[in-house]
Amino acid sequence: MASTDPQATTTTSSKSHFIYNPYMPPSLAEQHVMAAGYPFVSTTVLDKNCRLNEHRHHSKNTHLILAGSITIVKSLDDEGRFRTAAKGPGTWVTLPGDVDYIGVPGEEGCTFVEGHTVLSPTTANRFYWRGGTIRVPEGTPGAFTTGEEC
Numbered sequence: 001m002a003s004t005d006p007q008a009t010t011t012t013s014s015k016s017h018f019i020y021n022p023y024m025p026p027s028l029a030e031q032h033v034m035a036a037g038y039p040f041v042s043t044t045v046l047d048k049n050c051r052l053n054e055h056r057h058h059s060k061n062t063h064l065i066l067a068g069s070i071t072i073v074k075s076l077d078d079e080g081r082f083r084t085a086a087k088g089p090g091t092w093v094t095l096p097g098d099v100d101y102i103g104v105p106g107e108e109g110c111t112f113v114e115g116h117t118v119l120s121p122t123t124a125n126r127f128y129w130r131g132g133t134i135r136v137p138e139g140t141p142g143a144f145t146t147g148e149e150c
Helices: 028-035 121-130
Strands: 017-020 040-046 052-055 061-074 083-087 092-095 101-116 133-136
Touching: 017 121, 028 040, 028 061, 028 101, 040 061, 040 121, 083 101, 121 133
Parallel strands: none
Antiparallel strands: 017 133, 040 101, 052 101, 061 083, 061 092, 061 101
């Protein structure tokens, strides 16, 4: 008897597969971050009144500042021992995986390329909703998938 479950699937993988959007190819700055060992990239623009709420990534990740500045603080550290201020174009902030942190842009805001060594499902969906990636069928040439759930 055939399944009537709308969630039933015949594919061999339950992970989503993505490619970079061919109509929005990685910028030169994003390509620079990719060449530094972070194959999964996206550009973020924060105005001065915005901030990165507490979050974590399960793999090593980096931020290449393109404009403005940002202060990144380990959010579970009351003493702010893990505090770094990145100022000006060309500054890199690299974080280990599994670190809870917040980011506060400077008065001029901050534009940066974020790069990841492993793409989590949450980050993959964020890149997708920004338009930088598109979902494709499993087996599509050049497609990548997400790492393990965190």
